Amino acid sequence: EAITAFERVLALQPDNLPVRTELARAYAQLGDPAAAKRELDLVTTNPATPANVKHNLSSYASVLEESLRGGPRTFHTTITAGTGYDTNINTATASSYLVVPALSALGPARIEDGTRAQSSGFTQLTATGTVRQPLSPATALFASLSADAKTPFETSDYAHTTLTAEAGTQFFRPEGDIFTLGASAQQFWFGGDDYSTTYALNGSWHNPLSASTSLTPYLSVSHINYETGLPDAHRIILGSSLTHRLPTSMPTTLIAGLYGGHEESEGTAADHLSHNIYGGQFGIEIFPTDNLALFTEARLEHRAYSAPYPLFFTERSDTQLDLSTGLTYALTKGLSLRPSISYRHASSNVGFFNYSRWLTQLNLRYTL
Template identity: 30%
Template sequence: MLYHRYTRPASLALCLLSFLSAPVTADDVLVQAEQLLNQKRGQEAFALLSPLEDERAGDPGFDFLLGRAALANGRNTEAAFAFERCLAVDPKNGPCRMQMAQTHMLLGENDQARLELKTIQEYSPPPEVETLVSQYMGMLDEKDGQAKRQVSAYAQLGLGYDTNVNSATDQSQIAIPALGGLYFVYDSAAREQEDSYAQLEAGARLRQSLTPAWSLLADAGVSQRLHQDVDGLNSLALDASVGGAWRTGPSQIVLRANAQNYQLDGDDYRKLVGGMGQYIYSPRDSSQLSAYLQVTDMSYDGQPSRDARRDTLGAAWSQALDWWRNPVVYAGLYGGQETPETGDVKYEHFGQQFFGVRVGGSLALGARTQLNGAISTESRDYDAEHPYFLTTRSDSQIDVNLGLAYRLGKYLSVRPNYTFTSNDSNIVINEFSRHTLSVDIRYER
């Protein structure tokens, strides 16, 4: 715990009590409180002193001991108020100023802690105290370095069952209007297939502060899915992005370049290369608004007719609510177009305009359990008539997700998850529904 990390042996405490400390008048209450603190009975000391705060606040001896007792009970903010009162009356009280520095450190107020320590150094303290101040300064430098570089990583292993691994229709006979409405038997491999699977995901994220305003961003991730029977749909996705962020007050601008290599059955299937610009506004710690523009070039291995550019413009909002169970809600909308890159009119039917809406949130069910849910819908209107079905394709898709996250430890959690997808289309081969149920073990820090 941080409190124990910033405490030192009794000999140093005695040294501090003798360093630049103005005489204080002891009484039975203060003597008893100090004895309790020395015996590491901070809760009893706080219970003894706290009821007297209104009456005795402003007495440096009382405020000093009250601050120590509050600190011993993890009441860091209350400790800061007590030490501030002590220093307001007795600014040369060395022990109190050292405790004030320690309290600032516990509150994450590193700059204020450094100022208090420098003030102590100006008094030319004894070598033992100077050593302790230097140790605290080293801790502050270490914390500042950690704040400048933020690295997170995760690994996740899951088992699941998918009722439609290829997102295909369940129809066995298909009429082809371009061939006079003749019915053809749809190959079983192209129809809906169910299967169980195992999935492995891992990734890492870096945010390196270059200046108070500028930061370097980098991400990398890998996701592999292995099916028990339909191994032709085994997939591997490799993702990477790099960019920068500029922050001023509650506003932040983020620019990223990203790439993905998606493989099916061990062979390259699709490559994505693109970039994104995002504006983020955080009026409070509990809320955030954002708008973004994303441009992506998609190339399909062996299928150049499907190569396209996808442009997306969107906005999102999230809010943490100070309600029962501390819910967090979010909503977003986006739209854009996908344009084939061949320029050949034969492939215009691959182009589309799309529009989507997402809403979701999370709810704490207990100290270890969180419920997550989301629903999204997307409509897609294609640019030209399909050459075989003689109609312009129009789709409407809905996705519903419900999951739990149960924390097994500080970094480990188990996550059961259910997803339902339904795509309605005026072209039968593009109409499908899908249920996915999985259980994942996730390590994240």
């Protein structure tokens, strides 16, 4: 009713600046920032408007313009520093001997100490920066850059560094759906040498099923360029995760997911490296207090290879189990402590790839 009354006055007195300002205020309260900004612009561009009033109204107009874009540009930076102990820093078998079927007449082959599982303490440093630029309430652009470096105490042969850049766009629906499309590039160094470069296209759909449950299907298509003489590979992964918040006295979130895909190595001579991938995961996060979160996760992955592994006369088949648990404790705003322990067991019908490892870690994370 107020808007109608203001419009009637302005129909007879289009230069009535106080009424037009009140009309802009009414539109803003009604949730129509576009109409509010239109009326404010008419006031600020009118020569009869005093300079000090123009200045004040321009500030409000800027706020409305940000609202039309979906909000201001935001920056987030996270830095994580930690130390830990890895019982198998080189992800190698602990066996001293291995039977190779093609050479079985010679007896078990001895595995040299330097290529067997080695333990070591390590330090790890991770930094991530993200910028998000809304274009409208329904669209935003984002870009991120992250770096991760893990350095063992005992030897630099197994040190590795990862640098990842990603950019993309997000689309939002009033119902809460979020569609994300992005492209990424990742460079991986191992032992101080170039190891691989990965280019990927990624997409996901965050679909709220209810106030407490959401489903997120995703798709990733990537190309891996190896610098070590290994054949390049193409990979596709399709999966989905389900998140559910339990109505308990302590906030609790359950996460479950399934995924599958295929990695194809280039060249027929590399068929024994091509494989199908199947996996699933389950996790739980509990918040006993406002500054404490407890988490546990389990993941199982199976890889079935396409051709017999050289000298073993059979297609390689791997199954990998990962278990992890830990907590996050907020020390101050933006600063948290995160101790964790994880276990991995990998079993394979090709003995080179049988291994297990324990990993304990203590991280300090700061978010700006």
